[in-house]
Amino acid sequence: MFMNTEIIVAAARATLDGSIPFPEVVRRLMETGVEYYHVDYVALRKCFYSATGDVVTTPISYEGLPAVAEVFDVAELCEAILDSQRHGQHYRDFTTRAMKAGVQGYMVFLRGQRVTYWGRRGDQHTEWFLGAEPCSQ
16 A cells, blocks of 8 residues: 555644644554654654555654653653643643653554654653553463
């Protein structure tokens, strides 16, 4: 399946401006063939990938973001995640809080229904989509 760049760019913009919730972003991205995407807070960009190797890159265009903290603080990250899930926190606020919590980047695995965050020293935390459960293997 060929990814529709226009839909991906529109979903990325809508995420940045807070006009659609995360579940809707996931739905739109999956419908256009995105399998997973990488958020890079150092380069301030998102890269979207299909199963066939197509890649679409979009900028994270916020100004005045903090530097990524040296220490990866999972408790602070989890608080930011919960505020987004429960209170509809704006993505800019989530981004700021995640960077202050030491998140260098993260991968969103749409079919796997999880997000893996990592810090500057390789520390990691995996968060499951609401309603998803870890696979037992």
